[in-house]
Amino acid sequence: MVRFVTPLILASLSVAALAAQTCNNSKQCKDEKYPCCSQYGECGTGAFCLGGCDPLASFSLDSCAPMPVCKSKTYTWDNLDNAATQDKYLGNSTAADWTYSGKLKTEDGNLIMTMPPKSGGSLVANNHYIWYGKISGKFKSSRGKGVVTAFILLSDVKDEIDYEWVGADLTSVQTNYYWQGVLDWQNGGNISVEGGDTYNDWHTYEIDWTPEKVDWVVDGTVHRTLKKSDTYNATSKKYEFPQTPSRLQMSLWPAGQPSNAQGTIDWAGGVIDWNSEDIQNAGYDFATVGEVSVECYDPPSDATKKGNNAYIFTNSAAMEADVAITNNNTVMGSLGATGLDMDLGADKPSSSASKGSSTTSVANSIPTGATVGSGGMATNDDSGSSSGSSSSSSSGSGSDSSSGTSTTGDSETSTSSGFTQGTTTQDSGAAGQNERVLRGSLFGVLVALVVLVTL
Numbered sequence: 534m535v536r537f538v539t540p541l542i543l544a545s546l547s548v549a550a551l552a553a554q555t556c557n558n559s560k561q562c563k564d565e566k567y568p569c570c571s572q573y574g575e576c577g578t579g580a581f582c583l584g585g586c587d588p589l590a591s592f593s594l595d596s597c598a599p600m601p602v603c604k605s606k607t608y609t610w611d612n613l614d615n616a617a618t619q620d621k622y623l624g625n626s627t628a629a630d631w632t633y634s635g636k637l638k639t640e641d642g643n644l645i646m647t648m649p650p651k652s653g654g655s656l657v658a659n660n661h662y663i664w665y666g667k668i669s670g671k672f673k674s675s676r677g678k679g680v681v682t683a684f685i686l687l688s689d690v691k692d693e694i695d696y697e698w699v700g701a702d703l704t705s706v707q708t709n710y711y712w713q714g715v716l717d718w719q720n721g722g723n724i725s726v727e728g729g730d731t732y733n734d735w736h737t738y739e740i741d742w743t744p745e746k747v748d749w750v751v752d753g754t755v756h757r758t759l760k761k762s763d764t765y766n767a768t769s770k771k772y773e774f775p776q777t778p779s780r781l782q783m784s785l786w787p788a789g790q791p792s793n794a795q796g797t798i799d800w801a802g803g804v805i806d807w808n809s810e811d812i813q814n815a816g817y818d819f820a821t822v823g824e825v826s827v828e829c830y831d832p833p834s835d836a837t838k839k840g841n842n843a844y845i846f847t848n849s850a851a852m853e854a855d856v857a858i859t860n861n862n863t864v865m866g867s868l869g870a871t872g873l874d875m876d877l878g879a880d881k882p883s884s885s886a887s888k889g890s891s892t893t894s895v896a897n898s899i900p901t902g903a904t905v906g907s908g909g910m911a912t913n914d915d916s917g918s919s920s921g922s923s924s925s926s927s928s929g930s931g932s933d934s935s936s937g938t939s940t941t942g943d944s945e946t947s948t949s950s951g952f953t954q955g956t957t958t959q960d961s962g963a964a965g966q967n968e969r970v971l972r973g974s975l976f977g978v979l980v981a982l983v984v985l986v987t988l
Protein backbone atom coordinates (compact mmCIF):
# COMPACT_ATOMS: atom_id res chain seq x y z
CA MET A 534 0.00 0.00 0.00
CA VAL A 535 2.52 2.46 0.89
CA ARG A 536 4.42 1.90 -2.23
CA PHE A 537 1.29 2.38 -4.10
CA VAL A 538 0.14 5.45 -2.41
CA THR A 539 3.28 7.41 -2.58
CA PRO A 540 3.37 7.77 -6.29
CA LEU A 541 -0.21 8.65 -6.18
CA ILE A 542 0.43 11.46 -3.95
CA LEU A 543 3.17 12.72 -6.12
CA ALA A 544 0.97 12.48 -9.07
CA SER A 545 -1.58 14.53 -7.42
CA LEU A 546 0.57 17.33 -6.31
CA SER A 547 -0.14 19.12 -9.43
CA VAL A 548 -3.69 19.64 -8.45
CA ALA A 549 -3.03 20.03 -4.85
CA ALA A 550 -3.69 23.66 -4.81
CA LEU A 551 -7.35 23.19 -5.38
CA ALA A 552 -7.64 19.97 -3.65
CA ALA A 553 -9.34 19.20 -0.46
CA GLN A 554 -7.28 17.61 2.24
CA THR A 555 -6.65 14.00 1.45
CA CYS A 556 -7.34 11.32 3.98
CA ASN A 557 -6.91 7.65 4.73
CA ASN A 558 -6.90 5.35 7.70
CA SER A 559 -3.59 6.61 8.91
CA LYS A 560 -4.21 10.24 8.11
CA GLN A 561 -7.69 11.27 9.16
CA CYS A 562 -9.38 14.52 8.14
CA LYS A 563 -8.02 17.11 10.52
CA ASP A 564 -10.30 20.05 10.03
CA GLU A 565 -13.53 19.70 11.93
CA LYS A 566 -15.20 21.87 9.31
CA TYR A 567 -14.43 19.30 6.61
CA PRO A 568 -14.55 16.14 8.65
CA CYS A 569 -15.76 13.51 6.23
CA CYS A 570 -13.37 11.32 4.25
CA SER A 571 -15.13 10.41 1.03
CA GLN A 572 -14.78 7.06 -0.61
CA TYR A 573 -12.13 8.65 -2.76
CA GLY A 574 -9.94 9.89 0.02
CA GLU A 575 -10.75 13.57 0.31
CA CYS A 576 -12.18 15.60 3.16
CA GLY A 577 -15.40 17.55 2.89
CA THR A 578 -19.00 17.97 3.98
CA GLY A 579 -22.38 17.11 2.51
CA ALA A 580 -22.16 14.30 0.01
CA PHE A 581 -18.70 13.48 1.33
CA CYS A 582 -20.44 12.38 4.52
CA LEU A 583 -22.95 10.09 2.80
CA GLY A 584 -22.53 6.75 1.05
CA GLY A 585 -18.90 5.73 1.00
CA CYS A 586 -17.77 8.14 3.72
CA ASP A 587 -15.07 6.25 5.58
CA PRO A 588 -15.45 6.69 9.33
CA LEU A 589 -11.96 5.37 9.97
CA ALA A 590 -10.38 8.07 7.84
CA SER A 591 -12.68 10.87 8.92
CA PHE A 592 -12.17 13.42 11.69
CA SER A 593 -14.02 11.18 14.13
CA LEU A 594 -16.10 8.04 14.03
CA ASP A 595 -19.30 10.06 14.01
CA SER A 596 -18.31 12.47 11.24
CA CYS A 597 -20.01 10.44 8.53
CA ALA A 598 -23.79 10.57 8.46
CA PRO A 599 -25.54 7.54 9.98
CA MET A 600 -26.30 4.86 7.40
CA PRO A 601 -29.94 4.19 6.45
CA VAL A 602 -30.93 0.67 7.49
CA CYS A 603 -31.69 -2.14 5.11
CA LYS A 604 -34.93 -2.07 3.18
CA SER A 605 -36.29 -5.15 1.46
CA LYS A 606 -37.56 -4.07 -1.91
CA THR A 607 -37.83 -5.12 -5.53
CA TYR A 608 -36.81 -2.53 -8.07
CA THR A 609 -38.10 -2.27 -11.61
CA TRP A 610 -37.28 0.44 -14.06
CA ASP A 611 -40.26 2.19 -15.54
CA ASN A 612 -38.66 5.51 -14.74
CA LEU A 613 -35.93 7.00 -12.62
CA ASP A 614 -38.18 8.78 -10.18
CA ASN A 615 -36.50 7.12 -7.23
CA ALA A 616 -32.97 7.98 -8.33
CA ALA A 617 -31.14 11.23 -7.61
CA THR A 618 -27.82 12.66 -8.64
CA GLN A 619 -25.31 13.12 -5.88
CA ASP A 620 -25.82 16.84 -5.60
CA LYS A 621 -29.50 16.31 -4.85
CA TYR A 622 -29.31 13.59 -2.24
CA LEU A 623 -28.98 14.54 1.41
CA GLY A 624 -29.48 11.17 3.03
CA ASN A 625 -33.23 10.66 2.78
CA SER A 626 -33.32 7.17 1.36
CA THR A 627 -37.09 7.19 1.59
CA ALA A 628 -37.20 9.92 -1.02
CA ALA A 629 -34.54 8.42 -3.29
CA ASP A 630 -33.58 4.74 -3.30
CA TRP A 631 -30.62 5.35 -5.60
CA THR A 632 -27.95 7.91 -6.38
CA TYR A 633 -26.26 7.79 -9.75
CA SER A 634 -23.83 9.35 -12.14
CA GLY A 635 -23.45 8.93 -15.86
CA LYS A 636 -26.23 8.58 -18.34
CA LEU A 637 -29.01 6.20 -17.51
CA LYS A 638 -32.02 5.31 -19.58
CA THR A 639 -35.05 3.19 -19.02
CA GLU A 640 -36.43 1.03 -21.77
CA ASP A 641 -39.07 -1.67 -21.69
CA GLY A 642 -38.99 -1.70 -17.93
CA ASN A 643 -35.24 -2.19 -17.86
CA LEU A 644 -32.46 0.11 -16.78
CA ILE A 645 -29.79 0.82 -19.36
CA MET A 646 -26.45 1.94 -17.94
CA THR A 647 -24.74 3.65 -20.85
CA MET A 648 -21.18 4.52 -21.70
CA PRO A 649 -20.95 6.94 -24.60
CA PRO A 650 -17.62 7.21 -26.42
CA LYS A 651 -14.84 8.53 -24.23
CA SER A 652 -17.03 8.73 -21.17
CA GLY A 653 -16.45 7.21 -17.78
CA GLY A 654 -19.61 5.14 -17.98
CA SER A 655 -22.37 4.98 -15.38
CA LEU A 656 -22.72 4.16 -11.74
CA VAL A 657 -25.86 3.48 -9.72
CA ALA A 658 -25.65 3.05 -5.94
CA ASN A 659 -28.46 2.04 -3.62
CA ASN A 660 -28.92 4.38 -0.68
CA HIS A 661 -30.09 1.74 1.82
CA TYR A 662 -27.29 -0.13 3.50
CA ILE A 663 -27.55 -3.88 3.77
CA TRP A 664 -26.27 -5.66 6.85
CA TYR A 665 -26.60 -9.18 5.56
CA GLY A 666 -29.15 -10.06 2.99
CA LYS A 667 -29.63 -11.39 -0.47
CA ILE A 668 -29.27 -9.17 -3.50
CA SER A 669 -30.42 -10.45 -6.80
CA GLY A 670 -30.15 -8.83 -10.22
CA LYS A 671 -31.12 -9.81 -13.73
CA PHE A 672 -28.39 -8.57 -16.02
CA LYS A 673 -27.26 -8.52 -19.59
CA SER A 674 -23.65 -7.44 -19.40
CA SER A 675 -21.97 -5.07 -21.79
CA ARG A 676 -19.54 -6.48 -24.33
CA GLY A 677 -16.30 -5.70 -26.05
CA LYS A 678 -12.74 -5.50 -24.98
CA GLY A 679 -11.98 -3.02 -22.29
CA VAL A 680 -15.59 -2.75 -21.13
CA VAL A 681 -16.45 -3.89 -17.60
CA THR A 682 -19.85 -4.25 -15.95
CA ALA A 683 -20.11 -4.66 -12.16
CA PHE A 684 -22.67 -5.62 -9.50
CA ILE A 685 -21.18 -5.34 -6.02
CA LEU A 686 -21.72 -4.78 -2.31
CA LEU A 687 -19.34 -2.21 -0.81
CA SER A 688 -19.17 -0.98 2.78
CA ASP A 689 -17.84 2.34 3.99
CA VAL A 690 -14.82 0.62 5.56
CA LYS A 691 -14.26 -1.21 2.30
CA ASP A 692 -15.60 -4.65 2.89
CA GLU A 693 -16.63 -5.73 -0.58
CA ILE A 694 -18.32 -8.60 -2.44
CA ASP A 695 -18.24 -8.51 -6.24
CA TYR A 696 -19.48 -9.75 -9.54
CA GLU A 697 -17.68 -8.33 -12.56
CA TRP A 698 -18.18 -9.03 -16.22
CA VAL A 699 -15.29 -8.38 -18.56
CA GLY A 700 -16.69 -7.62 -22.00
CA ALA A 701 -14.02 -9.63 -23.75
CA ASP A 702 -15.33 -12.84 -22.19
CA LEU A 703 -19.05 -13.34 -22.44
CA THR A 704 -18.99 -16.87 -21.09
CA SER A 705 -18.16 -16.15 -17.48
CA VAL A 706 -18.49 -13.73 -14.62
CA GLN A 707 -15.68 -12.96 -12.18
CA THR A 708 -16.23 -12.92 -8.42
CA ASN A 709 -14.18 -11.41 -5.64
CA TYR A 710 -14.29 -10.16 -2.05
CA TYR A 711 -12.31 -7.91 0.29
CA TRP A 712 -12.17 -7.24 3.99
CA GLN A 713 -11.47 -3.67 5.05
CA GLY A 714 -9.72 -2.98 1.83
CA VAL A 715 -6.97 -5.45 2.45
CA LEU A 716 -5.71 -6.58 -0.88
CA ASP A 717 -5.37 -10.23 -1.46
CA TRP A 718 -4.66 -11.82 -4.78
CA GLN A 719 -6.16 -15.08 -3.76
CA ASN A 720 -9.73 -13.99 -3.41
CA GLY A 721 -10.86 -13.98 -7.03
CA GLY A 722 -12.83 -16.71 -8.74
CA ASN A 723 -14.58 -17.20 -12.06
CA ILE A 724 -17.99 -18.63 -12.65
CA SER A 725 -18.76 -20.04 -16.02
CA VAL A 726 -22.22 -18.96 -17.12
CA GLU A 727 -24.23 -21.66 -18.82
CA GLY A 728 -27.08 -21.32 -21.19
CA GLY A 729 -26.31 -18.42 -23.46
CA ASP A 730 -23.75 -15.70 -23.16
CA THR A 731 -23.77 -12.87 -20.68
CA TYR A 732 -24.50 -10.15 -23.25
CA ASN A 733 -27.32 -11.57 -25.31
CA ASP A 734 -29.06 -13.52 -22.62
CA TRP A 735 -30.59 -12.68 -19.29
CA HIS A 736 -29.11 -14.36 -16.29
CA THR A 737 -29.83 -13.86 -12.63
CA TYR A 738 -26.89 -13.12 -10.36
CA GLU A 739 -27.26 -13.25 -6.60
CA ILE A 740 -25.08 -12.54 -3.63
CA ASP A 741 -26.44 -14.33 -0.58
CA TRP A 742 -24.63 -12.83 2.38
CA THR A 743 -25.12 -14.02 5.95
CA PRO A 744 -22.96 -13.59 9.05
CA GLU A 745 -21.55 -17.04 8.34
CA LYS A 746 -20.94 -17.12 4.59
CA VAL A 747 -21.30 -15.61 1.15
CA ASP A 748 -22.81 -17.57 -1.74
CA TRP A 749 -22.48 -16.42 -5.33
CA VAL A 750 -25.53 -17.83 -7.07
CA VAL A 751 -26.04 -17.71 -10.84
CA ASP A 752 -29.37 -18.74 -12.29
CA GLY A 753 -30.34 -20.41 -9.06
CA THR A 754 -27.22 -22.51 -8.66
CA VAL A 755 -24.65 -21.83 -5.97
CA HIS A 756 -21.34 -21.63 -7.81
CA ARG A 757 -19.09 -20.31 -5.10
CA THR A 758 -19.23 -20.16 -1.31
CA LEU A 759 -17.00 -18.23 1.05
CA LYS A 760 -17.27 -19.37 4.65
CA LYS A 761 -16.45 -16.90 7.36
CA SER A 762 -14.70 -19.64 9.25
CA ASP A 763 -12.23 -20.00 6.40
CA THR A 764 -11.21 -16.36 6.63
CA TYR A 765 -9.76 -16.46 10.13
CA ASN A 766 -6.35 -14.87 10.49
CA ALA A 767 -4.60 -16.53 13.40
CA THR A 768 -2.08 -13.73 13.68
CA SER A 769 -4.54 -10.90 14.00
CA LYS A 770 -7.22 -13.15 15.48
CA LYS A 771 -9.74 -11.62 13.15
CA TYR A 772 -12.13 -13.00 10.60
CA GLU A 773 -11.19 -11.22 7.39
CA PHE A 774 -14.72 -11.55 6.10
CA PRO A 775 -17.03 -8.83 4.72
CA GLN A 776 -19.14 -7.99 7.77
CA THR A 777 -20.17 -4.34 7.81
CA PRO A 778 -23.23 -2.58 6.34
CA SER A 779 -22.78 -2.30 2.60
CA ARG A 780 -24.43 -0.62 -0.37
CA LEU A 781 -25.39 -2.31 -3.59
CA GLN A 782 -23.65 -0.68 -6.56
CA MET A 783 -24.01 -1.34 -10.28
CA SER A 784 -21.71 0.16 -12.85
CA LEU A 785 -20.35 0.15 -16.38
CA TRP A 786 -16.86 1.51 -16.91
CA PRO A 787 -14.01 1.75 -19.38
CA ALA A 788 -11.26 -0.37 -17.87
CA GLY A 789 -9.58 -0.61 -21.23
CA GLN A 790 -9.19 3.07 -21.76
CA PRO A 791 -5.77 3.76 -23.27
CA SER A 792 -4.68 5.98 -20.47
CA ASN A 793 -5.04 3.17 -18.02
CA ALA A 794 -2.16 1.00 -17.00
CA GLN A 795 -1.34 -1.78 -19.35
CA GLY A 796 -2.26 -4.31 -16.76
CA THR A 797 -5.76 -3.02 -16.42
CA ILE A 798 -6.14 -2.95 -20.11
CA ASP A 799 -4.90 -6.50 -20.41
CA TRP A 800 -7.23 -7.69 -17.71
CA ALA A 801 -10.09 -6.00 -19.48
CA GLY A 802 -9.25 -7.80 -22.67
CA GLY A 803 -7.57 -4.95 -24.52
CA VAL A 804 -7.92 -1.29 -25.33
CA ILE A 805 -11.50 -0.19 -25.48
CA ASP A 806 -12.93 0.34 -28.93
CA TRP A 807 -14.86 3.59 -28.95
CA ASN A 808 -16.25 2.62 -32.30
CA SER A 809 -17.67 -0.68 -31.19
CA GLU A 810 -20.69 -2.23 -32.75
CA ASP A 811 -22.87 -1.07 -29.88
CA ILE A 812 -21.56 2.46 -30.15
CA GLN A 813 -22.21 2.47 -33.86
CA ASN A 814 -25.72 1.17 -33.42
CA ALA A 815 -26.87 2.71 -30.18
CA GLY A 816 -24.43 5.54 -29.64
CA TYR A 817 -22.96 3.98 -26.52
CA ASP A 818 -21.82 0.77 -24.95
CA PHE A 819 -24.41 -0.41 -22.48
CA ALA A 820 -25.34 -2.95 -19.85
CA THR A 821 -28.97 -3.81 -19.24
CA VAL A 822 -30.40 -4.29 -15.77
CA GLY A 823 -33.72 -5.97 -15.22
CA GLU A 824 -35.40 -6.51 -11.90
CA VAL A 825 -33.14 -6.04 -8.90
CA SER A 826 -34.21 -7.15 -5.46
CA VAL A 827 -32.89 -6.79 -1.98
CA GLU A 828 -34.01 -9.11 0.80
CA CYS A 829 -32.77 -7.99 4.18
CA TYR A 830 -31.71 -10.63 6.67
CA ASP A 831 -31.85 -10.22 10.42
CA PRO A 832 -28.85 -8.54 11.92
CA PRO A 833 -26.50 -10.78 13.88
CA SER A 834 -28.24 -12.10 16.97
CA ASP A 835 -25.89 -10.31 19.31
CA ALA A 836 -26.04 -7.00 17.48
CA THR A 837 -26.49 -3.84 19.52
CA LYS A 838 -29.99 -2.65 18.79
CA LYS A 839 -31.08 0.71 20.13
CA GLY A 840 -33.44 1.67 17.37
CA ASN A 841 -34.37 0.90 13.81
CA ASN A 842 -33.41 3.80 11.56
CA ALA A 843 -29.67 3.80 11.03
CA TYR A 844 -26.48 1.82 11.40
CA ILE A 845 -23.53 3.52 13.03
CA PHE A 846 -20.01 2.39 13.83
CA THR A 847 -19.28 2.36 17.53
CA ASN A 848 -15.63 1.41 17.46
CA SER A 849 -12.80 1.91 15.04
CA ALA A 850 -12.04 -1.77 14.78
CA ALA A 851 -15.00 -1.69 12.39
CA MET A 852 -15.85 -5.35 12.76
CA GLU A 853 -19.33 -6.80 13.01
CA ALA A 854 -19.50 -6.19 16.75
CA ASP A 855 -18.68 -2.53 16.20
CA VAL A 856 -21.91 -1.74 14.39
CA ALA A 857 -25.08 -0.63 16.19
CA ILE A 858 -28.61 -0.15 14.96
CA THR A 859 -29.96 3.16 16.24
CA ASN A 860 -32.60 5.77 15.76
CA ASN A 861 -30.08 8.32 14.56
CA ASN A 862 -31.24 10.61 11.81
CA THR A 863 -29.70 10.01 8.37
CA VAL A 864 -30.89 13.18 6.64
CA MET A 865 -28.68 16.25 6.49
CA GLY A 866 -29.97 19.79 6.44
CA SER A 867 -27.80 20.89 3.52
CA LEU A 868 -24.64 20.08 1.62
CA GLY A 869 -22.75 21.97 4.26
CA ALA A 870 -23.87 19.60 7.00
CA THR A 871 -21.88 16.66 8.39
CA GLY A 872 -22.41 13.83 10.85
CA LEU A 873 -21.21 16.24 13.53
CA ASP A 874 -23.94 18.74 12.70
CA MET A 875 -26.64 17.07 10.68
CA ASP A 876 -29.02 19.99 10.72
CA LEU A 877 -26.67 22.65 9.54
CA GLY A 878 -28.25 24.73 6.83
CA ALA A 879 -31.65 23.19 7.21
CA ASP A 880 -33.62 26.19 6.35
CA LYS A 881 -35.91 24.45 4.04
CA PRO A 882 -38.77 22.14 4.59
CA SER A 883 -37.96 18.60 5.16
CA SER A 884 -38.23 17.62 1.64
CA SER A 885 -34.84 18.82 1.05
CA ALA A 886 -33.54 15.48 0.50
CA SER A 887 -35.17 14.61 -2.57
CA LYS A 888 -34.69 15.57 -6.00
CA GLY A 889 -35.64 18.86 -7.07
CA SER A 890 -34.28 20.67 -4.23
CA SER A 891 -31.91 23.27 -5.22
CA THR A 892 -28.32 22.76 -4.88
CA THR A 893 -26.36 25.15 -2.98
CA SER A 894 -22.82 25.15 -3.73
CA VAL A 895 -20.65 24.67 -0.79
CA ALA A 896 -16.98 24.05 -1.08
CA ASN A 897 -15.99 20.45 -0.86
CA SER A 898 -19.46 19.18 -0.49
CA ILE A 899 -19.79 16.95 -3.54
CA PRO A 900 -16.86 14.70 -4.01
CA THR A 901 -15.77 14.75 -7.56
CA GLY A 902 -12.81 12.56 -7.49
CA ALA A 903 -11.27 15.06 -9.69
CA THR A 904 -8.91 16.08 -7.17
CA VAL A 905 -6.38 14.17 -5.62
CA GLY A 906 -6.18 10.64 -5.23
CA SER A 907 -4.81 9.44 -2.35
CA GLY A 908 -5.21 7.66 0.11
CA GLY A 909 -7.19 5.10 1.15
CA MET A 910 -7.24 2.00 -0.35
CA ALA A 911 -10.19 2.45 -2.25
CA THR A 912 -8.86 5.25 -3.73
CA ASN A 913 -6.70 4.56 -6.20
CA ASP A 914 -7.75 7.42 -7.47
CA ASP A 915 -6.39 9.24 -9.69
CA SER A 916 -7.75 11.87 -9.90
CA GLY A 917 -8.39 13.54 -12.31
CA SER A 918 -7.15 15.20 -14.76
CA SER A 919 -4.13 15.76 -13.61
CA SER A 920 -2.84 13.13 -12.10
CA GLY A 921 -3.82 11.08 -14.16
CA SER A 922 -2.86 8.67 -15.59
CA SER A 923 0.06 7.57 -15.09
CA SER A 924 0.55 6.53 -11.97
CA SER A 925 -2.57 6.35 -10.76
CA SER A 926 -4.65 4.04 -11.89
CA SER A 927 -3.44 1.16 -12.78
CA SER A 928 -4.11 -2.05 -12.37
CA GLY A 929 -3.67 -4.81 -13.90
CA SER A 930 -1.24 -6.74 -14.64
CA GLY A 931 -0.40 -8.25 -12.15
CA SER A 932 -0.41 -11.28 -12.26
CA ASP A 933 -2.56 -12.81 -13.64
CA SER A 934 -5.33 -14.08 -12.85
CA SER A 935 -7.05 -11.91 -11.30
CA SER A 936 -9.63 -10.03 -11.95
CA GLY A 937 -9.48 -6.79 -11.39
CA THR A 938 -11.17 -3.90 -11.23
CA SER A 939 -9.69 -0.98 -11.13
CA THR A 940 -9.56 2.23 -11.72
CA THR A 941 -9.64 4.25 -14.44
CA GLY A 942 -7.09 6.45 -14.75
CA ASP A 943 -7.39 9.55 -15.93
CA SER A 944 -10.22 9.20 -17.54
CA GLU A 945 -11.51 12.11 -16.13
CA THR A 946 -10.94 14.03 -19.06
CA SER A 947 -12.28 11.85 -21.46
CA THR A 948 -14.77 10.94 -19.17
CA SER A 949 -16.32 13.94 -18.39
CA SER A 950 -16.84 14.89 -21.75
CA GLY A 951 -19.18 12.21 -22.51
CA PHE A 952 -21.52 12.93 -19.78
CA THR A 953 -24.42 14.88 -20.15
CA GLN A 954 -25.69 14.70 -16.90
CA GLY A 955 -27.99 17.37 -17.32
CA THR A 956 -27.72 18.56 -13.96
CA THR A 957 -25.20 20.86 -12.90
CA THR A 958 -22.43 22.45 -14.36
CA GLN A 959 -19.76 22.64 -12.02
CA ASP A 960 -20.17 19.35 -10.70
CA SER A 961 -17.81 17.34 -12.50
CA GLY A 962 -19.00 14.81 -10.26
CA ALA A 963 -20.78 12.90 -12.73
CA ALA A 964 -17.91 11.42 -14.34
CA GLY A 965 -15.75 11.57 -11.44
CA GLN A 966 -18.08 9.87 -9.19
CA ASN A 967 -18.31 7.02 -11.40
CA GLU A 968 -14.71 6.44 -11.51
CA ARG A 969 -14.39 6.87 -7.94
CA VAL A 970 -16.63 4.15 -7.20
CA LEU A 971 -15.05 2.01 -9.66
CA ARG A 972 -11.90 2.69 -8.00
CA GLY A 973 -13.61 1.76 -4.91
CA SER A 974 -13.45 -1.70 -6.04
CA LEU A 975 -10.32 -2.76 -4.41
CA PHE A 976 -9.07 -5.17 -6.82
CA GLY A 977 -7.74 -2.40 -8.88
CA VAL A 978 -5.72 -1.16 -6.06
CA LEU A 979 -4.22 -4.49 -5.72
CA VAL A 980 -3.30 -4.58 -9.27
CA ALA A 981 -1.98 -1.12 -9.07
CA LEU A 982 0.18 -2.07 -6.24
CA VAL A 983 1.72 -4.82 -8.13
CA VAL A 984 2.33 -2.66 -11.07
CA LEU A 985 4.10 -0.10 -9.07
CA VAL A 986 6.16 -2.61 -7.32
CA THR A 987 7.12 -3.92 -10.63
CA LEU A 988 8.13 -0.54 -11.76
Ligand SMILES: *[C@@H]1O[C@H](CO)[C@@H](O)[C@H](O)[C@H]1NC(C)=O
Nearest residue numbers: 594595599845846859861872
Ligand atom coordinates in the same frame (compact mmCIF):
# COMPACT_ATOMS: atom_id res chain seq x y z
C1 LIG B 1 -26.37 9.21 17.19
O1 LIG B 1 -27.20 9.89 18.09
C2 LIG B 1 -26.62 10.03 19.37
C3 LIG B 1 -27.70 10.57 20.31
O2 LIG B 1 -28.31 11.68 19.71
C4 LIG B 1 -25.42 10.95 19.27
O3 LIG B 1 -24.82 11.15 20.53
C5 LIG B 1 -24.41 10.29 18.35
O4 LIG B 1 -23.30 11.15 18.13
C6 LIG B 1 -25.05 9.96 17.01
N1 LIG B 1 -24.12 9.13 16.31
C7 LIG B 1 -23.75 9.38 15.06
C8 LIG B 1 -22.78 8.44 14.44
O5 LIG B 1 -24.18 10.34 14.45
Ligand SMILES: *[C@@H]1O[C@H](CO)[C@@H](O)[C@H](O)[C@H]1NC(C)=O
Nearest residue numbers: 715717766767768769770773
Ligand atom coordinates in the same frame (compact mmCIF):
# COMPACT_ATOMS: atom_id res chain seq x y z
C1 LIG C 1 -3.02 -11.67 9.14
O1 LIG C 1 -2.91 -10.55 9.97
C2 LIG C 1 -1.58 -10.04 10.05
C3 LIG C 1 -1.55 -8.98 11.14
O2 LIG C 1 -2.54 -8.01 10.89
C4 LIG C 1 -1.18 -9.52 8.68
O3 LIG C 1 0.12 -8.97 8.72
C5 LIG C 1 -1.24 -10.65 7.70
O4 LIG C 1 -0.97 -10.18 6.39
C6 LIG C 1 -2.60 -11.32 7.72
N1 LIG C 1 -2.54 -12.53 6.92
C7 LIG C 1 -3.35 -12.71 5.89
C8 LIG C 1 -3.20 -14.01 5.17
O5 LIG C 1 -4.16 -11.89 5.54
Ligand SMILES: *[C@@H]1O[C@H](CO)[C@@H](O)[C@H](O)[C@H]1NC(C)=O
Nearest residue numbers: 625627628864883884886887
Ligand atom coordinates in the same frame (compact mmCIF):
# COMPACT_ATOMS: atom_id res chain seq x y z
C1 LIG D 1 -37.88 11.93 3.48
O1 LIG D 1 -38.65 11.89 2.31
C2 LIG D 1 -39.98 11.43 2.55
C3 LIG D 1 -40.64 11.21 1.20
O2 LIG D 1 -40.37 12.27 0.34
C4 LIG D 1 -40.69 12.47 3.41
O3 LIG D 1 -42.00 12.05 3.66
C5 LIG D 1 -39.93 12.58 4.73
O4 LIG D 1 -40.49 13.60 5.51
C6 LIG D 1 -38.46 12.91 4.47
N1 LIG D 1 -37.76 12.80 5.75
C7 LIG D 1 -36.93 13.73 6.17
C8 LIG D 1 -36.32 13.50 7.50
O5 LIG D 1 -36.66 14.72 5.52
Ligand SMILES: *[C@@H]1O[C@H](CO)[C@@H](O)[C@H](O)[C@H]1NC(C)=O
Nearest residue numbers: 535538555557559560907908
Ligand atom coordinates in the same frame (compact mmCIF):
# COMPACT_ATOMS: atom_id res chain seq x y z
C1 LIG E 1 -2.16 8.13 3.91
O1 LIG E 1 -1.97 9.39 3.29
C2 LIG E 1 -0.71 9.95 3.60
C3 LIG E 1 -0.66 11.36 3.03
O2 LIG E 1 -1.64 11.61 2.13
C4 LIG E 1 0.37 9.08 3.00
O3 LIG E 1 1.64 9.63 3.27
C5 LIG E 1 0.26 7.70 3.61
O4 LIG E 1 1.19 6.85 3.00
C6 LIG E 1 -1.12 7.14 3.42
N1 LIG E 1 -1.21 5.91 4.18
C7 LIG E 1 -1.81 4.83 3.72
C8 LIG E 1 -1.85 3.64 4.60
O5 LIG E 1 -2.33 4.79 2.61
Ligand SMILES: *[C@@H]1O[C@H](CO)[C@@H](O)[C@H](O)[C@H]1NC(C)=O
Nearest residue numbers: 702721722723933934935936
Ligand atom coordinates in the same frame (compact mmCIF):
# COMPACT_ATOMS: atom_id res chain seq x y z
C1 LIG F 1 -10.86 -15.69 -14.73
O1 LIG F 1 -11.00 -15.60 -16.12
C2 LIG F 1 -10.07 -14.70 -16.71
C3 LIG F 1 -10.45 -14.52 -18.16
O2 LIG F 1 -10.75 -15.72 -18.74
C4 LIG F 1 -8.68 -15.25 -16.52
O3 LIG F 1 -7.73 -14.36 -17.09
C5 LIG F 1 -8.41 -15.37 -15.04
O4 LIG F 1 -7.18 -15.98 -14.84
C6 LIG F 1 -9.49 -16.19 -14.33
N1 LIG F 1 -9.33 -16.01 -12.89
C7 LIG F 1 -9.39 -17.04 -12.03
C8 LIG F 1 -9.25 -16.70 -10.58
O5 LIG F 1 -9.55 -18.18 -12.40
